[in-house]
Amino acid sequence: xxxxxxxxxxxxxxxxxxxxxxxxxxxxxxxxxxxxxxxxxxxxxxxxxxxxxxxxxxxxxxxxxxxxxxxxxxxxxxxxxxxxxxxxxxxxxxxxxxxxxxxxxxxxxxxxxxxxxxxxxxxxxxxxxxxxxxxxxxxxxxxxxxxxxxxxxxxxxxxxxxxxxxxxxxxxxxxxxxxxxxxxxxxxxxxxxxxxxxxxxxxxxxxxxxxxxxxxxxxxxxxxxxxxxxxxxxxxxxxxxxxxxxxxxxxxxxxxxxxxxxxxxxxxxxxxxxxxxxxxxxxxxxxxxxxxxxxxxxxxxxxxxxxxxxxxxxxxxxxxxxxxxxxxxxxx
Amino acid sequence: xxxxxxxxxxxxxxxxxxxxxxxxxxxxxxxxxxxxxxxxxxxxxxxxxxxxxxxxxxxxxxxxxxxxxxxxxxxxxxxxxxxxxxxxxxxxxxxxxxxxxxxxxxxxxxxxxxxxxxxxxxxxxxxxxxxxxxxxxxxxxxxxxxxxxxxxxxxxxxxxxxxxxxxxxxxxxxxxxxxxxxxxxxxxxxxxxxxxxxxxxxxxxxxxxxxxxxxxxxxxxxxxxxxxxxxxxxxxxxxxxxxxxxxxxxxxxxxxxxxxxxxxxxxxxxxxxx
Numbered sequence: 001x002x003x004x005x006x007x008x009x010x011x012x013x014x015x016x017x018x019x020x021x022x023x024x025x026x027x028x029x030x031x032x033x034x035x036x037x038x039x040x041x042x043x044x045x046x047x048x049x050x051x052x053x054x055x056x057x058x059x060x061x062x063x064x065x066x067x068x069x070x071x072x073x074x075x076x077x078x079x080x081x082x083x084x085x086x087x088x089x090x091x092x093x094x095x096x097x098x099x100x101x102x103x104x105x106x107x108x109x110x111x112x113x114x115x116x117x118x119x120x121x122x123x124x125x126x127x128x129x130x131x132x133x134x135x136x137x138x139x140x141x142x143x144x145x146x147x148x149x150x151x152x153x154x155x156x157x158x159x160x161x162x163x164x165x166x167x168x169x170x171x172x173x174x175x176x177x178x179x180x181x182x183x184x185x186x187x188x189x190x191x192x193x194x195x196x197x198x199x200x201x202x203x204x205x206x207x208x209x210x211x212x213x214x215x216x217x218x219x220x221x222x223x224x225x226x227x228x229x230x231x232x233x234x235x236x237x238x239x240x241x242x243x244x245x246x247x248x249x250x251x252x253x254x255x256x257x258x259x260x261x262x263x264x265x266x267x268x269x270x271x272x273x274x275x276x277x278x279x280x281x282x283x284x285x286x287x288x289x290x291x292x293x294x295x296x297x298x299x300x301x302x303x304x305x306x307x308x309x310x311x312x313x314x315x316x317x318x319x320x321x322x323x324x325x326x327x328x329x330x331x332x
Numbered sequence: 333x334x335x336x337x338x339x340x341x342x343x344x345x346x347x348x349x350x351x352x353x354x355x356x357x358x359x360x361x362x363x364x365x366x367x368x369x370x371x372x373x374x375x376x377x378x379x380x381x382x383x384x385x386x387x388x389x390x391x392x393x394x395x396x397x398x399x400x401x402x403x404x405x406x407x408x409x410x411x412x413x414x415x416x417x418x419x420x421x422x423x424x425x426x427x428x429x430x431x432x433x434x435x436x437x438x439x440x441x442x443x444x445x446x447x448x449x450x451x452x453x454x455x456x457x458x459x460x461x462x463x464x465x466x467x468x469x470x471x472x473x474x475x476x477x478x479x480x481x482x483x484x485x486x487x488x489x490x491x492x493x494x495x496x497x498x499x500x501x502x503x504x505x506x507x508x509x510x511x512x513x514x515x516x517x518x519x520x521x522x523x524x525x526x527x528x529x530x531x532x533x534x535x536x537x538x539x540x541x542x543x544x545x546x547x548x549x550x551x552x553x554x555x556x557x558x559x560x561x562x563x564x565x566x567x568x569x570x571x572x573x574x575x576x577x578x579x580x581x582x583x584x585x586x587x588x589x590x591x592x593x594x595x596x597x598x599x600x601x602x603x604x605x606x
Contacts, residue, residue, distance in 0.1 A: 052502050073508040085503035089521045098517070102508035146507065 001063045002028045002154035002186030004049060009058035011044055011210075018044045019210040021058075026154075026188065026203075031180050034190045035197040036207035036233070042190045043158055045207070049188065050156050051075050062153060073102075078147035079156040082163060084139045086131040092142050093118075093127040099150040117145040120182075137168045144179070154186035161196065173199060194234055198222070206230050228329040231256050237286060237298045239323065246294055252324035252332055259286070259300035261321035264307070269314025273297065278308050289313060360582070367575035374571035388576035395573075396562060398580055405555035405581075407470055408545070409538040412477035413531055419478070420485040421527070427486075428493035429501070439490065442483040450480070450543045461548055470553045473545060477538045485534055492526025529595045532588075536596075539585045556581035 004026040011019040018041045026032050034042040047053040049060060051072035059068045067075050078099070086095050093114055100110045118124045121141040131139055140160060147155055157176070161169045177200050180187055191197055197204050198218045206213040206221065206229070214226045218234075225231035231239050235258055243254040263269065264287065273291035285305040289297050297315060307313060324332040366374050367389070368382040392398065427435045457476070466472025496519070504518045542557040549558050560581050563574040589596065 050506060052505070072502075072505045073510065077506065079503070079506040081499045081503060083497060083499050085497065085499040087500060087504075087518060087522075098504075098509075099507035102510075102513060146503075150508070 002026075002152075003063050004154060004186065004188070005061045005064075006049070007059045007061075009045075009048060009060060010056045011041075011048055011053065012056045017210065019048070022210075022212060024205065024212065024215070026186060028186055029184045031177075031187045031189065031200060031202045032205060033197040033201035033203070034188065034205050034207055035192065035194055036213075038192060040207040041210040042192075042207045044210075046156050046158055046188060046190045050077055050079055076150075076153045077156055078150055078152035078154075079158065080140075080143045080147050080160045082159040084131070084143040084163075086139060086142055086146075088131050091128050091130055092123060092134070092145075095131065095142055096123075096145040096149055099146060103150060113149045114145075117149045120148070120179075121145050136164050137172060140164065140172060141175075144176070148179070148183065152185070154188060157187065157189040159191055160189075161191075162193075169196075176200065195236060198234070204234075206233060208233075224331070225323065226331055228254060228256075228325050231323055231325070231331075237300060240294075240297050242294050250322060250324060253327040254325040254329070256323035256325070257297070257317045258321065258323075259298040260302075261318040262297070262299045263316045263318065264299055264301055264305070265314045265316065266307070266311070267314065269316040271297070271315045273313060273315060275307055275309055275311045275313060278305075278311075280304065287313070289315060291315065360586075363575045363578050366571055367579045369572050371570060371572045374575070375569070388572040389580070392563070392573055392576045392580065396559065396577075398559070401554050401556045401559035402580075402584070404470065404553055405539055405557075405584075408474055408477055408553075408555050409535045411470070411474040412481065412538045413534040415474060415478040416482050416485045416534055417527065417531065420482060420489050420530075424486050424489035424493050428490050428496075429498070439487065442486060446480075446483050454547060457544075458547065467548060468550045468552045468554075473548055473553050473555075476544050476548065477541055480541070480544065481534050481537050484537070485530055488530045488533070489526065492523060492530070495526075496522050525595070532592050532596055536585055536589060 004024075006022055006024040009019060009022045009024075010017070022045065034045060036042050044053060048055055051067070051070060051074075055068055059066055061067060062075060062077075087098065090098070096114045096117055097110050100113060105113075114127070115124070118127055121144060123138070123141055123145060126134060126138060126142075131142065134142065143160070160176075161172050164172060173196060176187075176189075180200075189196070189200060201218055203215060204218055204221055205215050208229050213233075214221060214230045216224075221230055221234045225234060228241065232241060237259045239256045239258050240262075241254055241256050247253060247255045271291045271293050273289040276288040276290050276296065278288075279286040282304065283302070285301045285303070285307070287299045287301070287305075287307060289299055291297055299315060326332050365380060365382050368384050368386070369379075370383060370385055370387065373379065373383060427439065461467045461472055461476075464472075466475075500518060500522070501514060504514045509517065539555075540557070542561070545555050545557045546561050549555070554562075560574070560577050563570065563577045
């Protein structure tokens with residue numbers, strides 16, 4: 001089981017308040033992603049759940065048991081760190097076996113569980129190597145292996161893929177998602193990468209300056225962002241946010257159009273503009289269009305488009321996909 | 333871009349390196365050569381070929397027992413190092429893993445004590461030793477040597493411990509390790525190379541320390557440094573005997589240094605390059 005509940009959790013370092021007051025429910029088996037810009041308190045929140053930091057006030061419970069004052073070792077959680085944090089003086093086998101050894105399991109059980117984990121993670125050939133002799137992806141797998149052997153009630157991941165190159169990041173993202181389908185254990189995953197958040201999460205928690213901006217499924221956040229922050233943070237490329245007189249025409253203080261919800265034409269449309277940079281990716285074309293009315297607008301079109309720097313284009317927003325926000329930045 | 337190194341530049345570099353090494357090593361070599369000469373040859377002048385006589389060594393041993401100061405040196409070097417580690421490990425540990433606002437200041441203050449010339453505190457320390465009966469005792473000198481090398485020991489260990497990533501300790505905690513298990517299975521194995529290098533360097537520093545060992549001893553606690561000194565003053569200029577005594581005094585530490593040079597170099601350059 002892995003229900004985790006946070007009630008009025010506050011964390012301050014001296015006078016600096018990192019997390020003012022957070023309430024959050026994480027259901028058993030859920031894949032929850034904490035996402036937000038650097039310094040938003042997402043890692044601190046994870047470390048509070050892990051027990052690596054003490055809460056200033058509030059309570060954290062796991063499966064109904066208050067663990068607020070408990071040492072990390074007693075919370076039955078496993079964590080995968082950004083730097084992998086493998087024990088450099090131990091072999092891969094010993095690294096994976098370490099939590100079992102600490103739990104006082106007998107030798108035969110340890111060997112069996114290490115072999116199982118190694119098979120799941122394709123590490124069988126590397127068991128006698130040391131972390132220093134492994135590649136980044138293999139190290140990450142060892143760190144995950146060390147986390148899964150103990151069958152914890154929840155896994156905590158602290159930006160586990162940010163030290164890997166882009167291609168490997170994509171592969172590991174899939175592997176972690178697969179692992180979640182297999183194990184069905186609660187996973188809490190911290191990242192600043194909204195693509196990781198969108199692709200992996202059952203539930204995304206968007207954090208900003210220590211506060212929860214919105215909690216919801218990836219599609220809920222994409223389709224119905226509660227405020228300007230979430231609207232600007234979720235989605236790639238970023239939503240175009242426009243305020244002033246053009247927004248007032250739509251009856252809002254600020255309006256938002258996602259780049260993929262704007263139609264492009266070379267003959268007619270709502271707004272006229274000149275193409276600044278055109279990024280041709282084959283699968284998509286990203287255009288940065290300088291318009292007379294709205295300033296620069298990012299547009300995304302699928303497939304190839306024969307439009308280049310300096311061309312004149314017409315943009316038309318999808319009327320069903322216009323996001324409106326009031327003066328306080330809240331969705332209307 | 334890789335720089336092309338021609339055979340010629342390589343040869344010149346090698347020659348220069350050998351010359352510099354020989355110039356640095358020459359005093360030690362000449363001490364060894366002189367120790368193998370007769371007194372008459374030693375005084376006669378500069379000559380690199382000795383008559384390979386061991387009479388100076390025999391004379392040194394009969395005049396002054398070598399064994400006692402040698403044992404004193406061993407006890408002082410090992411004792412002061414051990415004592416320094418006992419104090420420095422927890423100190424460095426605390427500063428490396430739970431630093432406060434003042435940690436850097438404390439470290440600088442410790443190091444600043446090494447900037448003061450020893451002779452500045454000779455009189456008070458001499459008087460303290462005299463009044464407390466520590467003069468010419470191994471205990472007194474062990475504590476003294478420990479104290480003068482302590483700042484360097486703490487600094488070195490602090491640098492080593494700082495290199496151990498905090499996340500690894502946190503990982504151990506998450507893996508269910510108690511504080512004791514964390515120290516036993518994670519911290520100690522990772523810190524052993526650092527502690528070993530620090531120990532070696534401190535043994536060498538303590539072995540070679542000659543200001544306090546000469547000032548605060550007469551016979552009982554006198555180590556090899558005092559043994560050498562005893563050949564220079566009262567007997568006049570007996571170069572061969574003095575050289576024999578010096579060779580005997582530095583031989584053990586040179587041999588130890590030779591065998592542990594890899595550890596030592598690592599210890600001295602640790603943290604400088606990542």
